[in-house]
Amino acid sequence: MKDIAQRAGVSESAVSFALNGRPGVSEVTRDRVRRVAEQLGWRPSTAARQLSGEGAATVGFVLARPADTLGVDSFFLQLVSGIQEVLAERHLGLLFQVVEDVTDECAVYRRWWAEHRVDGVLVVDPRTDDPRPGLLDELGLPAVVIGGAPDERHPGLSTVWADDAGAMASVVDELYRLGHRRIVHIAGLPGLAHTERRVRTLRAEAERRGLTEVESVTTDYSDAEGAAVTRRVLGRPAPPTALIYDNDVMAVAGVTTATELGFSVPADVSVVAWEDSALCRMVRPWLSALSRDSVEFGRTAARELTALLDGGPARTVRVPVPQVIVRESTGAARGA
Amino acid sequence: MKDIAQRAGVSESAVSFALNGRPGVSEVTRDRVRRVAEQLGWRPSTAARQLSGEGAATVGFVLARPADTLGVDSFFLQLVSGIQEVLAERHLGLLFQVVEDVTDECAVYRRWWAEHRVDGVLVVDPRTDDPRPGLLDELGLPAVVIGGAPDERHPGLSTVWADDAGAMASVVDELYRLGHRRIVHIAGLPGLAHTERRVRTLRAEAERRGLTEVESVTTDYSDAEGAAVTRRVLGRPAPPTALIYDNDVMAVAGVTTATELGFSVPADVSVVAWEDSALCRMVRPWLSALSRDSVEFGRTAARELTALLDGGPARTVRVPVPQVIVRESTGAARGA
DNA sequence: CCGGGGAAGTCAATGGATTGACCCCAACTA
DNA sequence: TAGTTGGGGTCAATCCATTGACTTCCCCGG
Helix, strand or coil, X not given: CHHHHXXXXXXXHHHHHHHCCCCCCCHHHHHHHHHHHHHHCCCCCHHHHHHHHHCCCEEEEEEECCHHHCCCCCHHXXXXXXXXHHHHHCCCEEEEEEECCHHHHHHHHHHHHHCCCCCEEEECCCECCCHHHHHHHHHCCCEEEECCCCCCCCCCCEEEEECHXXXXXXXXXHHHHCCCCCEEEEECCCCEHHHHHHHHHHXXXXXXHXXXXXXXXXXXXXXXXHHHHHHHXXXXXXXXXXXXXXXXXXXXXXXXXXXXXXXXXXXXXXXXXXXXXXXXXXXXXXXXXXXXXXXXXXXXHHHHHHHHHCCCCCCEEEECCCEEECCCCCCCCCCC | CHHHHHXXXXXXXXXXXXXXXXXXXXXXXXHHHXXXXXXXXXXXXXXXXXXXXXXXXXXXXXEECCHHHCCCCHHHXXXXXXXXXXXXXXXXXXXXXXXXXHHHXXXXXXXXXXXXXXXXXXXXXXXXXXXXXXXXXXXXXXXXXXXXXCCCCCCCCEEEEECHHHHHHHHHHHHHHCCCXXXXXXXXXXXXXXXXXXXXXXHHHHHHHCCCCEEEEECCCCHHHHHHHHHHHHCCCCCCCEEEECCHHHHHHHHHHHHHCCCXXXXXXXXXXXXXXHHXXXXXXXXXXXXXXXXXXXXXXXXXXXXXXXXXXXXXXXXXXCXXXXXXXXXXXXXX
């Protein structure tokens, strides 16, 4: 900046005013300064800017998953790419970290906050009894919780969520219409808030219809557990006629397993994947799936965070209910 | 820090010396200062630190892929998680950005550099005729190129690479031994350096053995193109008896397509996937695959970068050659 | 008893951008 | 003509940690 000031023959303050579109310099000078800056390829040092109270121009994103669970899930990269799109417009950086568990995640937030490294964070995989919202509220670190149910206890946080309950209801609806009465839901990690929501809704829907042979089994989202659970439930005397998998990976593993066991999909057993990805169209039969726009989900979350950073109020935003895409893996229950 | 100085009854300089393990304060004072700092949960502001010449404590990572190509690939998340592991030890942040193409990527590097946002970067997907190494060299931004061949022209950059040529040779070896003479390689993006290396090696290996019906076809890595190319080549009068896919996604799509066309895998056509992921064990037949440790790949790259940041020399490191894991999708060529 | 030397600290400058306080001059008003 | 006003700028302090230069004080040797 000193350089620019010199070459443009003005003071550093004038440069600052000129480049930030603040009054105090004539249009002529402003233009001259702009040209010099451009020519020098100057960009304000984020560090200096931050010291002068402008914030870090960075938001944080922590993924708390063991490294090996991380692989195949397409959801996160899509989410991140949506987030990026919005952040990039405003030249906000995304500081990304992978940790083992929520405890470590909290430590990361603490450190980031103490080091003034980020202006806000995006929190994913909210849990039942989650320590993070409390911590963030306490620190006063602006945050958007992605995928959580609205939470009255932390008015400082924004929430962006999908209506899992509604989606689950529509899946059950569809399966019920097709004559399915024995349904198993191969759910994800037990501690996650959306897992709980899906499980609860499924139970409620079953009760409402008087179905007794409907249940949820929690897993770790891996293909291995997906296959194992499938094998177990299909081995019963009265096996389920419909399976709902909480992600695409388990669904594919499930179909493969079912086929190996001699079950035909969808003639003997229908399958629904909770997450529509390329994977669902890569195997035969094509998987019926719940489709949501993960990229848009990310965009929405990022937009909420920037709004928060601009001093806006915390809000709760619901993205569209995931839609059931019927493909080849669902059909009428045998004998229905 | 002022706070700490006050409470410990010393000057700010003393605090700095104490906390950074520099001489100039007694052990007693050092301890006192440390305790006060701990108690206050103090961490140095990265901004201030950076302003005093310490660097940004951050490395950058840009992914130049269109959002929709991003989804299913398990490689990157694994790579990133390995990178993280090493960076986290040294409390280095990872600034992550997704962009559309290499041009945008260069712009990002320019901006990061001008803003002093990162101390170094990790570059993935090197290309033939790549503008990035030149730019980074010119800027003097420390960088590690991941997956590139050693490049003499840019002595400032480190390179971490896998021996694609050797791996391809071993695949061809294996297939040749099984009696395959007509082989099609469904490659990835044409501009990428490792694609070129694989294509070249395949051609060389074929010539060496006098095989004339061996070729590579480039794609965009998507399941759609993988399926399309599979359909095309299997529709020929003399279809190939072995297919090598440059990633797991295309391999799975390919197997599905082949099966639909009435080809049995591996009886009619053998399939090898260049990337061993959960996917390869989720479909039947299980896919034979080239396995490399992507997480370790990331670790190695990150270690090279930290070495560079510590003032070490640029180096070229080769990670172990990917190994062929023989599963169910490869077998003797019919009639061999 | 004095000077030299080292351990333990303090002072103040530094880095880059922002910003409140102030200054100068031309033009306009009474 | 004196006084006011406002546009166009400048000065210097500020944010926070680091660091080279300097000061104190104590101990030891001569």
